[in-house]
Amino acid sequence: MNNTLFERIVSDHLVSGKMEEGQEVGLKIDQALVQDATGPLVFLQLESLGIKKMKTDLLVTYVDHNTHQFFPENADDQRYLQSCSAKYGAYFSKAGNGICHQVHLEQFARPGKTLLGADSHTPTSGALGMLAMGAGGLDVAMAIAGYSYFIKFPRIVRIELKGKLRPWVSAMDVILRILDVFTTRGNSNKVLEYSGEGLEQLSVSQRATLSNMGAEMGVMASLCPSDHISRRFMRKHNREAEWEECLIDPHASYSEIVSIPLEEVVPLAAKPHSPDNVCPVKEIEGVKVDQICIGSCANSSYYDLAMVASVLKGNKVSPQVSLFITPGSRRVLSALTKSGVVAELLDAGARIMEPACGFCIGQGQLPPSGSVSLRTSNRNYQGRCGTKDAKVYLVSPETAALSALTGNITDPRSLGESHYPFIEEPGTYPMEKELFISPDERDSEIEIVKGPHIKEFPLFSPLEETLFAEVTLLVGNNVTTDHIIPGGSYLRFRSDIARYAQFTFHQIDSEFPRRALEIKKEGKDSIIVAGQGYGQGSSREHAALCPRFLGVRVVIAVSIERIHQANLINYGILPLLFKRKEDYRQIEVGDKLKIERIRESLKGSIPLVLKNMSEKSEIPLTHTLNQRQIEILILGGLINYQREYGL
Numbered sequence: 096m097n098n099t100l101f102e103r104i105v106s107d108h109l110v111s112g113k114m115e116e117g118q119e120v121g122l123k124i125d126q127a128l129v130q131d132a133t134g135p136l137v138f139l140q141l142e143s144l145g146i147k148k149m150k151t152d153l154l155v156t157y158v159d160h161n162t163h164q165f166f167p168e169n170a171d172d173q174r175y176l177q178s179c180s181a182k183y184g185a186y187f188s189k190a191g192n193g194i195c196h197q198v199h200l201e202q203f204a205r206p207g208k209t210l211l212g213a214d215s216h217t218p219t220s221g222a223l224g225m226l227a228m229g230a231g232g233l234d235v236a237m238a239i240a241g242y243s244y245f246i247k248f249p250r251i252v253r254i255e256l257k258g259k260l261r262p263w264v265s266a267m268d269v270i271l272r273i274l275d276v277f278t279t280r281g282n283s284n285k286v287l288e289y290s291g292e293g294l295e296q297l298s299v300s301q302r303a304t305l306s307n308m309g310a311e312m313g314v315m316a317s318l319c320p321s322d323h324i325s326r327r328f329m330r331k332h333n334r335e336a337e338w339e340e341c342l343i344d345p346h347a348s349y350s351e352i353v354s355i356p357l358e359e360v361v362p363l364a365a366k367p368h369s370p371d372n373v374c375p376v377k378e379i380e381g382v383k384v385d386q387i388c389i390g391s392c393a394n395s396s397y398y399d400l401a402m403v404a405s406v407l408k409g410n411k412v413s414p415q416v417s418l419f420i421t422p423g424s425r426r427v428l429s430a431l432t433k434s435g436v437v438a439e440l441l442d443a444g445a446r447i448m449e450p451a452c453g454f455c456i457g458q459g460q461l462p463p464s465g466s467v468s469l470r471t472s473n474r475n476y477q478g479r480c481g482t483k484d485a486k487v488y489l490v491s492p493e494t495a496a497l498s499a500l501t502g503n504i505t506d507p508r509s510l511g512e513s514h515y516p517f518i519e520e521p522g523t524y525p526m527e528k529e530l531f532i533s534p535d536e537r538d539s540e541i542e543i544v545k546g547p548h549i550k551e552f553p554l555f556s557p558l559e560e561t562l563f564a565e566v567t568l569l570v571g572n573n574v575t576t577d578h579i580i581p582g583g584s585y586l587r588f589r590s591d592i593a594r595y596a597q598f599t600f601h602q603i604d605s606e607f608p609r610r611a612l613e614i615k616k617e618g619k620d621s622i623i624v625a626g627q628g629y630g631q632g633s634s635r636e637h638a639a640l641c642p643r644f645l646g647v648r649v650v651i652a653v654s655i656e657r658i659h660q661a662n663l664i665n666y667g668i669l670p671l672l673f674k675r676k677e678d679y680r681q682i683e684v685g686d687k688l689k690i691e692r693i694r695e696s697l698k699g700s701i702p703l704v705l706k707n708m709s710e711k712s713e714i715p716l717t718h719t720l721n722q723r724q725i726e727i728l729i730l731g732g733l734i735n736y737q738r739e740y741g742l
Contacts (some may be wrong), residue, residue, distance in 0.1 A: 104208075108123045121244065131158045132635070134309055143552045146239070159195050165261060177551055217230075221317045222330070233662070234661060253351070255352060261360075261508075279573065282314065285315065304394055321338065364379060413502030416502055420447050426525055470488070561692070599611075651705070673714070697725045
């Protein structure tokens with residue numbers, strides 16, 4: 096039987112379950128990564144679980160989200176992470192070393208292996224033929240401890256890239272085209288595999304853009320083959336000995352095949368406020384731009400930034416535009432400096448930022464109020480940039496570069512095919528190691544250093560037989576984890592759940608924490624009611640943990656995204672679904688609700704029915720939970736489950 100690349104990797108790592116669509120399988124995880132926004136909780140969870148030693152082959156802790164130490168909490172967390180990394184035997188990547196996904200691709204990703212990361216863009220390493228998946232921190236902690244990572248076996252979709260990209264059209268335009276097809280909803284049970292003669296034209300850096308932004312569609316993973324192109328990439332980073340051929344079998348069976356003729360792709364943009372709000376750049380030409388940010392884990396490679404420099408060379412950035420350039424890693428920055436590209440960017444009027452997440456997560460470079468910001472990052476949810484009324488457009492580096500010169504959104508094809516540059520990447524990249532602390536340098540006797548804001552990890556009670564709850568919030572479609580719990584400067588509270596929880600749903604309803612706590616004091620639980628695509632975006636487990644701390648016990652939605660649903664389960668929040676979509680409109684804030692014999696209902700012994708005591712009505716519900724997940728919920732969360740069963 097001819098298997099897909101995903102199936103072959105899963106088969107090599109299968110611990111339990113059957114490889115049949117919809118069935119749960121347990122996987123062995125080879126590598127894990129955490130970063131400074133998710134890492135503190137992961138290590139606190141390992142401590143709570145009583146884990147003394149990591150069981151994965153590799154663990155890397157990256158500092159890339161909060162590199163500007165505006166608050167002592169950030170510096171304290173970084174010191175805590177460094178001491179934990181030394182204790183557990185993990186690599187520690189210091190601030191300034193780069194964005195975790197770019198650095199991991201350069202230095203650690205391996206074809207045919209598995210990677211689980213506490214960051215939704217972990218699938219970036221799929222560009223090298225690695226099964227890389229994003230997850231909540233608690234799932235990553237369990238993998239580090241040596242336990243299986245459980246997934247529902249997905250539908251495998253083949254994306255066949257045909258032909259060749261035209262000049263001034265980039266990998267960013269390709270993935271925006273694919274987002275236009277798949278949208279940001281309804282893909283949580285899918286894996287994408289890229290193939291075709293068009294893929295052979297794309298470098299690993301360009302493939303990384305594709306695999307990175309699969310996260311915006313909500314897919315589990317995106318895989319490219321490990322071929323001669325990936326071998327050349329690994330050679331450039333002095334890792335050719337780790338290369339392994341992992342090709343796409345043209346005779347493998349797929350659930351769906353989607354063909355993308357590359358010659359038909361044009362420069363595209365995602366308009367505010369969603370990555371799938373896609374249109375041709377030509378349609379929005381002339382929109383005045385105030386700020387342009389080039390970088391993020393999606394488009395910050397040497398190729399991307401050298402392309403930008405070639406457009407800017409000999410020209411000056413428009414006086415009305417602030418242009419920021421963020422290299423993806425210290426290696427990229429060093430190579431750009433040695434080749435003279437940085438000088439060209441500076442001469443044009445760009446500002447060079449430290450290799451970090453920065454503007455992508457609203458950590459610096461906030462746009463002015465009511466302004467237009469053009470960005471090459473992967474998300475443009477309202478308020479994510481840090482300015483709620485800013486309009487953020489996502490575009491390619493080529494479109495961003497030319498727009499920086501004109502001061503308006505401009506189609507780069509206006510430069511003409513004859514001016515399309517040839518970008519030659521370095522034969523080898525500088526082997527920057529100054530900001531890495533390897534496990535070989537650890538002190539096994541080191542003490543964990545905790546700042547005053549790092550609090551004990553909270554635990555929660557088991558599920559009651561009858562649930563009495565009040566609706567504390569009613570939200571619409573496409574509510575993201577950024578809407579649920581804000582990032583940016585608020586991330587400094589991530590190690591103090593009681594403090595961070597005060598900002599839950601801050602963008603949508605700042606009174607929510609107060610209402611939820613009042614209901615909690617009355618001895619009742621809270622229910623959140625939502626539309627489609629609830630929990631899109633970041634893997635941020637605080638979007639489940641903080642509501643749970645406030646007393647939320649149930650989320651009822653039309654649909655819930657994969658990583659967020661897993662996080663809800665891990666913290667004992669019931670993720671329930673409307674059996675009839677129209678029932679979403681039958682509930683109001685303040686309604687008193689009841690679910691009786693809930694354990695039997697979850698197990699299917701009796702129908703799952705929501706009784707609205709305020710409206711004297713009943714609403715049928717459903718769920719997608721398996722037996723293991725139901726047991727986790729009954730016990731009040733994954734940590735309680737692990738302590739009970741040791742699994």
